[in-house]
Amino acid sequence: MQKSWTELWLSYEPKKENGNLPFWQTISLTGFDEASGIVENALAELVEGARGMLDVIPEIILEEEIEQGIAIMRDAAMEPESYLLCRNGAKIFLKAGDEKGLLYGVFHLLRRVAMEEVPDFEEIYCKPDNPLRMYNHWDNMDGSIERGYSGNSFFFENNEIIQDERITDYARLMASIGINGVVVNNVNVKDAATYLITDRYFDKVAKMAEIFGSYGIRFFLSLNFAAPLELGGPDSADPLDERVIAWWKAKMEEVFRRIPNLGGFLVKADSEGRPGPFTYGRTQADGANMLADLVKPYGGIIIWRCFVYNCTQDWRDYKTDRARAGYDNFIEMDGDYHENVILQIKNGPMDFQIREAVSPLLGGLKKTNQMLEVQVAQEYTGQQIDLCYLIPLFKEVLDFKTYCAPEKDTVADVISGRCYGNKNTGIAAVINTGRDANWTGNDLAAANLYGFGRLAFDMSLSAEEIAEEWVKQTFSTEEEVVKKVTELLMGSRATYEKYTCPLGIGWMVTPHYHYGPSIDGYEYSRWGTYHRADHWGIGVDRTDAGTGYVRQYYEPNASMYNDIATCPEELLLFFHHVPYTYRLKTGKTLIQHIYDTHFEGVSEVEAMIQVWESLSGKVEKRAYDTVRERFDRQLVNAKEWRDQVNSYFYRKSGIPDEKGRKIY
Ligand code: GCU
Numbered sequence: 001m002q003k004s005w006t007e008l009w010l011s012y013e014p015k016k017e018n019g020n021l022p023f024w025q026t027i028s029l030t031g032f033d034e035a036s037g038i039v040e041n042a043l044a045e046l047v048e049g050a051r052g053m054l055d056v057i058p059e060i061i062l063e064e065e066i067e068q069g070i071a072i073m074r075d076a077a078m079e080p081e082s083y084l085l086c087r088n089g090a091k092i093f094l095k096a097g098d099e100k101g102l103l104y105g106v107f108h109l110l111r112r113v114a115m116e117e118v119p120d121f122e123e124i125y126c127k128p129d130n131p132l133r134m135y136n137h138w139d140n141m142d143g144s145i146e147r148g149y150s151g152n153s154f155f156f157e158n159n160e161i162i163q164d165e166r167i168t169d170y171a172r173l174m175a176s177i178g179i180n181g182v183v184v185n186n187v188n189v190k191d192a193a194t195y196l197i198t199d200r201y202f203d204k205v206a207k208m209a210e211i212f213g214s215y216g217i218r219f220f221l222s223l224n225f226a227a228p229l230e231l232g233g234p235d236s237a238d239p240l241d242e243r244v245i246a247w248w249k250a251k252m253e254e255v256f257r258r259i260p261n262l263g264g265f266l267v268k269a270d271s272e273g274r275p276g277p278f279t280y281g282r283t284q285a286d287g288a289n290m291l292a293d294l295v296k297p298y299g300g301i302i303i304w305r306c307f308v309y310n311c312t313q314d315w316r317d318y319k320t321d322r323a324r325a326g327y328d329n330f331i332e333m334d335g336d337y338h339e340n341v342i343l344q345i346k347n348g349p350m351d352f353q354i355r356e357a358v359s360p361l362l363g364g365l366k367k368t369n370q371m372l373e374v375q376v377a378q379e380y381t382g383q384q385i386d387l388c389y390l391i392p393l394f395k396e397v398l399d400f401k402t403y404c405a406p407e408k409d410t411v412a413d414v415i416s417g418r419c420y421g422n423k424n425t426g427i428a429a430v431i432n433t434g435r436d437a438n439w440t441g442n443d444l445a446a447a448n449l450y451g452f453g454r455l456a457f458d459m460s461l462s463a464e465e466i467a468e469e470w471v472k473q474t475f476s477t478e479e480e481v482v483k484k485v486t487e488l489l490m491g492s493r494a495t496y497e498k499y500t501c502p503l504g505i506g507w508m509v510t511p512h513y514h515y516g517p518s519i520d521g522y523e524y525s526r527w528g529t530y531h532r533a534d535h536w537g538i539g540v541d542r543t544d545a546g547t548g549y550v551r552q553y554y555e556p557n558a559s560m561y562n563d564i565a566t567c568p569e570e571l572l573l574f575f576h577h578v579p580y581t582y583r584l585k586t587g588k589t590l591i592q593h594i595y596d597t598h599f600e601g602v603s604e605v606e607a608m609i610q611v612w613e614s615l616s617g618k619v620e621k622r623a624y625d626t627v628r629e630r631f632d633r634q635l636v637n638a639k640e641w642r643d644q645v646n647s648y649f650y651r652k653s654g655i656p657d658e659k660g661r662k663i664y
Contacts, residue, residue, distance in 0.1 A: 003165070003166075003169075004437060005166060005169070005435075005436075005437050005438075005439065006437060006438050006439065007169065008173055008438075008439060008446050008449075008450070008474065009114070009173075009176070009446070009450055009470060009473035009474050010110075010169075010172060010173060010176055010473075011052075011473075011474075012048060012049050012051075012052025012053050012110075012114070013052065013053065014052070014053060014054075014055065015053040015054065015113060015114060015116050015477075016116045016477075017054050018116050018117065018118045018119075019118050019119055019120075020054060020112075020113050020118075020119050021054050021056060022068060022069075022090065023068070023069055023070050023090075023091075023092050023119060024050045024054050024056055024058050024069075024070065024113075025056055025058055025059065025068070025069060026058060026059050026061060026066050026068060026069030026070070027043070027046060027058045027059070027060050027061070027069055027070045027071075027072065028060075028061040028062070028064060028065070028066045028069060028070070028071045028072065028073075029043070029060065029061070029062055029063070029072045029073075030062075030063055030064075030071070030072065030073040030074065031073050031074030031076075032072065032073075032074055032099065032102060034060075034062060036099060037210075037213065037214030038099040038100065038102070038103055038213075038214055038215065038216055039099055039102065040214075041103070041172075041175075041214050041215060042099075042102055042103045042106040043060060043106075045106055045107070045110065045172065046058060046070075046106055046109075046110070047060075049110040049113065049114075050113075053110075053113050053114060054113065058070075066091065067090065067091075068090035068091060069090075069091060069092075070091070070092045070093075070094060070109065071091050071092070071093050071094070072093075072094045072095075072096075072102060072105075072106075073093065073094070073095055074095070074096065074097065074102075075095040075096065075097055076097055077097065078095065078096060078097030078098075078101060079097060079127055080097060080098050080100065080101070081098065081100045081101050081104065081127065081128050081180070082096065082097060082101050082125070082126060082127035082128075083095065083096040083101040083102065083104055083105035083108070083125075083126055084096070084105075084123065084124070084125045084126075085105060085108065085109070085121065085123070085124040085125075085126075086121075086122060086123045086124070087119060087120070087121055087122060087123075092109070092119060094106070094109065099216065100180070100216040103175055103215070103216050104126065104128075104175075104178055104216075104457075105126075107175065107176040107177075107178075108124075108126065110176075111176075111469070111473065114472065114473040115469065115472040115473060115477060116472070116477045126457075126458070128178055128180075128456075128457045128458070129412070129416045129456075129457065129458060129459045129460075130415065130416050130417075130425065130426040130427050130456050130457070130459070131416075131417060131423055131424065131425055131426050132180065132181050132342070132371060132424070132425065132426025132427070132428070133178055133179050133180050133181065133426055133427060133453065133456035133457060134179065134180070134181035134182065134183065134220070134371075134426065134427070134428040134429070135174065135179055135181075135182050135183070135376075135428070135429055135430075135431040135452075135453075136182075136183045136187070136222075136266065136373070136428050136429065136430050136431065137153070137155065137182070137183060137184050137185065137186070137431055137433075138186040138187065138188075138377070138430060138431075139153035139155050139156055139184060139185055139186055140153070140156065140185070140186050140190075140193065141156045141159045141160075141185070141191065141192035141193045141196075142156070142157075142158065142159060142191075142192070143156055143157040143158065145186075145434055146186050146188060147375075147377050147379040147430070147514075148377065148432075148434045149377065149378060149383045149384040149385070149432065149434070149441045150384060150432065150433060150434030150435070150436040150438075150439060150440050150441035150445075151434035151435035151436040151441070152434060152435045153434065153435065154166045154167070154170065154433070154434070154435045155167070155184050155185075155208070156185075159191075159192040160204075161201060161204040161205065161208060163204060163207065163208075166435075167208060167211055168211055170433070171211055171212050171214070171215040171217060172215060173449075174215065174217055174453065175215035175216055175217060176453075177450055177452075177453025177454050177457065178453050178454065178456065178457030178458075179217060179453045179456070180216055180217055180218060181217060181218045181219075181220055181263055181426075181428075182212060182217050182218075182219060182220065183220040183221065183222055183266045183303075183428075184208065184219070184220075184221065185221055185222045186222060187222045187266060187267075187268035187274075187305065188222075188268065188272075188274060189222050189223060189224035189268075189274075190224070193222070193224070194224040194227055194230050194231065195231070196221055197221065197223070197227065197231075197251060197254075197255050198231060202258040202259065205221075205258075205259055206258055206259045206260065206261075209259050209260070209261040209262060210260070210261060212261060213260075213261035218261060218262075218263030219259065219261045219262055219263060220262070220263045220264055220265060220266055220303070221262070221265055221266070222265065222266045222267070222268065223265040223266070223267050223291070224275075225237055225267060225269045225274065225275050225276050225277075225287065226275040227251070228244050228247045228248065231251075233247035233251075234247055236280070237275060237279070237280070238277075238280035238282065239277050239280070239282050239286045239287045239289075239290040239291075240280075240282055240286060240290070241280075244290075245290060245294070248290070248291065248294050249294050252294045252295050252298065252300070256295070256298035256300065262298070262300065263300065263301060264295050264300035264301035264302055264303065264340075265291065265295070265300070265302055265303070266303045266305070266344070267287075267288070267291070267302060267303070267304050267305065268305045268307065269284070269287055269304070269305075269308075270284070270308050271305065271307050271308050271309070272307075272311050273311070276308075278308075283333055283336075284304065284308065284329065284330060284333065285333040285336040285337055285341075287304070288302050288304040288337055288338075288341045288343075289336070289337065289338045289341060292337075292338045292340045292341045293338065295340070296338075296340050300340065301340045301341070301342060301424060302340065302341050302342070303341075303342045303344050303371060303428075304337075304341055304342070304343055304344065305343075305344045305373070306326045306329070306330050306343050306344065306345045306346070306361060307326070307346055307351075308325060308326065308329045308330070309322050309325030309326065309329075309528065310322070310325065310528065311526060311527055311528070312526045313526050313527065313528040314526070315523065315524045315525065315526075315530060318541075318546075318547075319547060320528065320547075321528070321540070321542060321546075321547035321548075321549050322349075322350060322527075322528030322529065323349040323350055323357075323540075323542060323547070323549050324349070324547060324548075324549050324552065325349070325528075326345065326346070326349055326359060326361050327349070327359075327360050327361045327364055327552045330343060330361060330365065330368075331361065331364055331365065331552075334364075334365045334366060334367050334368050335366075335367035335368065337368045337369070339369070339424065340424060341368075341369060341424075342369040342370065342371045342424050342425065342426075343361075343365065343368055343369065343370055343371065344370075344371045344372075344373045344428060345359050345361050345362055345370060345371065345372060345373060346359060346373045346374075346375075347359060347362075347372060347373065347374050347393075347394075347397045349361075349549075350506055350529065351380070351529075352374075352375040352379055352380050352381075352430075353380055353501070353504075353506035353507070354380060354381050354388075354393075354493070354496055354497045354500055354501065354506070355393075355497055355501075355503075355504045355506070355570055355571065355574075356504055356506055356571075356574060357504070357561070357571055357574055357575070358397055358400040358402075358411060360402075360552035360553045361552075362400075362402060362411050362414055362415070363402030363403075363404035363405075363409065363411065363414045363419070363554075364402075364404070364552065364553075364554075366404065366420065367420075369422050369424040369425050370414055370415055370425060371415060371425060371426050371427060371428055372397070372398075372411060372415045372426075372427045372428070373427075373428050373429070373430070374390070374393075374394050374397070374427070374428075374429045374430075374452070375390075375429065375430040376390065376429040376430060376431055376432045376448045376449060376452050377430045377431060377432040378390075378432060378445065378448075379430075379514050380506075380509060380514050381493075381496060382496055382515075382634070382637075383441075383514070383515045384432060384440060384441035384442045384445040384630075385441070385442065385515070385630050385633045385634055385637065386496055386630075386633075386634040386637055386638075387442065387444050387445075387488065387489070387492040387495075387496075387608065387630070387631070387634065388492050388493055388496045389444075389447055389448060389451070389463070389467065389489035389490065389492045389493055390448050390451070390452075390493065391447075391448065391451040391452070391455060391463035391466055391467070392463040392490070392493050393493055394451075394452065394455060395455070395462070395463050397411055398410065398411050398412040398415075398455075398459055399411070399412065401557075402414065402553075402554060402557070403553075403554035403555065403556070403557060404419065404554060405419055405420075412459045415427055416459070426456070427456045429452045429456075431449070432445055432448060432449055433449065438622075438623070438626060441630075442626065442627060442630045443474075443623040443626050443627050444485075444488070444489065444627055444630075446470070446474065447466075447467060447470045447471075447474075447489055450466070450469075450470045450474075451463070451466045451467070451470065454466050454469065463490065464486060464490055467485075467486045467489045467490060468482055468486050471485045471486055471489075475618075475619045475620065475623070476618065476619065478618065480615075480618065481615060481618050481619060484611050484614065484615060485615070485619075487611070488608055488611055488612065491604070491608070492608070495601055495604040495605060495608070496601075497597075497601075498597040498598065498600050498601030498604065499597070499598055499601025499602055499605070499638040499641045499642050499645075500517070500601075500641050500645075501531075501645075502573060502593070502594050502597065502645070503539075503569065503570060503571065503572045503573040503574070503590075503593075504570060504571035504572065504573050504574030504575075505531045505538065505539060505540070505573035505574060506529065506531075506574070507521075507522050507529045507530075507531065508521070508522075508531065508645070509521060509522075511525065515637070516637055516640060516641070517640055517641045517644040517645060518644075519531075519533075519644060519645065519648045520648075531573070532577060533648075533649070533652055534652070535652060535653065535654075536579050536580065536653075537577055537578050537579040537580055537582070537590070538573055538577070538578065538580070538590075538649075538652075539572065539573035539574070539575070539576050539577040539578045540573070540574065540575075540576075540577065541575075541576060541577045542561075542574070542575045542576075543561070543562045543563075543575060543576065544562055546577070549575075550562045550575065561575050562575075564576050564578070564582075569584055569585060572584075572590075578590055580649070580653045580655055581655075589655075591649060591653055591655045592657070592658055594645065594646070594649050595646055595649075595650075595657045595658075595659075595661070595663070596659075598641065598642040598645050598646050599642060599646075599661060601638055601641070601642060602635070602638045602639055602642050605631070605634055605635050605638045606635065608631065609628075609631045609632075609635065612624075612627060612628060612631055613628070643663075643664055646663045646664075647663055647664040650663045
């Protein structure tokens with residue numbers, strides 16, 4: 001069957017063999033069951049990859065030594081999910097302690113061939129940094145995707161589960177970058193999605209989960225906390241009500257029996273209109289622990305989101321600060337969450353802006369399992385129309401020093417378990433895929449899809465290394481292509497930031513849609529997302545004199561942010577209300593900085609387009625054309641942002657641009 005979708009970085013196009021060919025003629029397997037799903041899939045991948053990239057069909061030999069080739073063997077002493085590659089003369093050994101380690105090792109070898117690397121290594125040992133490496137889909141059962149920018153869902157349609165080959169290809173892609181957990185349905189669980197844990201869907205859900213399982217991926221569902229009420233149980237969802245507990249107990253027994261590869265549930269409770277324990281005067285811990293205790297006998301976990309804030313704020317109220325909410329709602333119960341509960345915390349205290357402070361809850365909690373949540377879907381960062389490579393942003397978050405411990409205190413340390421020694425930890429991302437042929441709308445947005453997985457597996461990789469890997473596997477290993485596309489990716493976040501909201505203030509987007517400018521769009525709304533611009537200045541005062549948010553950080557971070565002189569300038573307006581005439585370290589006034597960056601942002605998009613045009617004929621035409629069309633739209637968007645932001649601040653401040661450029 002002709003597929004209607006691309007294979008992304010697993011396209012296995014012909015490659016220069018660069019000394020790899022002799023190894024790929026024979027593959028031996030020792031100590032693994034070749035009939036088990038994961039091993040079978042790994043071997044099939046090796047064969048496909050070799051055939052496509054090196055034009056050879058490897059001979060597979062079981063439980064026998066080989067003279068030359070790739071020798072895959074089990075080494076029971078190795079840690080779960082880890083693998084070791086070593087080269088000894090005419091043989092490459094791939095050793096792993098379990099099937100997942102084997103699978104990751106296989107994809108590592110395939111990646112090397114796709115990148116046309118010479119097999120000159122001696123020894124490479126890889127063990128994933130994060131225990132859980134997850135993608136969260138916000139797919140609805142009707143086929144729509146909340147914050148989806150690449151077409152409809154490939155899991156659901158018309159309240160049914162789609163059963164086609166795309167799920168398998170999706171699972172392969174995920175496994176190839178080390179993803180080991182997937183949540184398939186939207187965190188906002190409504191309507192038909194509530195029934196995913198009922199007989200209506202069990203068979204198809206179990207099938208889906210089985211496919212994921214055969215690629216080493218645990219299957220998760222988002223759960224409706226009010227399910228007892230909606231599925232004919234007791235007329236309450238109070239987590240301490242015996243009737244509710246009994247209902248969930250029976251439900252969990254049924255669900256885990258019917259969906260064998262179920263890892264557990266993701267829960268959005270008491271957030272943006274979703275029901276939760278607060279409705280019954282209970283704590284978040286009451287809610288999470290009740291469910292966790294009931295899934296524990298099946299090895300299940302409960303991932304509980306911390307995106308809990310008051311979304312019916314009054315813009316006139318300067319004391320309530322949405323940024324404070326996550327910490328205020330969760331810190332007091334630190335230590336009360338059971339061992340199989342993980343709190344999933346967004347990278348910033350607001351909501352996936354192009355720049356915001358790192359959430360003080362990360363590392364603020366000391367006795368609770370934590371998972372970082374980032375957004376690969378570009379909700380506020382250009383919606384896969386504008387180019388915005390997000391790995392540099394994720395790296396900044398991971399490298400952030402929280403000062404929660406004398407050492408090993410970065411966010412990366414906290415979420416990987418290196419800091420507190422806990423094992424139920426990790427990283428999750430809201431995914432950017434959909435049913436579009438190229439999966440991510442903009443072909444270049446697949447760098448984020450790829451990059452998140454690679455980073456979750458190995459947090460020491462640089463954003464640039466990841467970009468290069470992706471370009472080589474996706475487009476070409478030709479030096480010019482690798483260099484230019486990598487540069488485009490690497491500069492894109494700074495460019496996007498320049499033409500949108502300045503210095504960490506965030507928002508200023510069209511309400512609800514979140515694409516394009518609307519400076520005051522959220523200014524007088526209930527969402528708590530204000531910029532507080534007036535005639536004199538702009539920014540939210542989160543210092544001691546303001547909302548006091550800075551005190552949620554450990555020292556010296558708290559004092560650093562509190563003082564305008566030491567606050568990192570890229571976050572200036574996130575923490576301070578600053579006059580337009582304030583001089584930045586560059587010597588420019590704040591207002592001039594706003595004007596300059598907005599003009600620069602547009603020029604940079606123009607320059608990006610030229611670079612892309614110079615690659616015409618050097619990257620696949622379909623991808624070239626798609627990206628070219630997206631760049632046109634990005635340029636329109638960038639100009640709109642530039643003109644609206646500059647005009648807005650000129651009109652507020654009355655201060656003209658020093659360079660006399662056109663402002664409306
Ligand atoms: C954002 C987003 C919503 C989403 C929410 C969440 O607010 O706009 O669509 O539901 O985040 O993370 O739950």
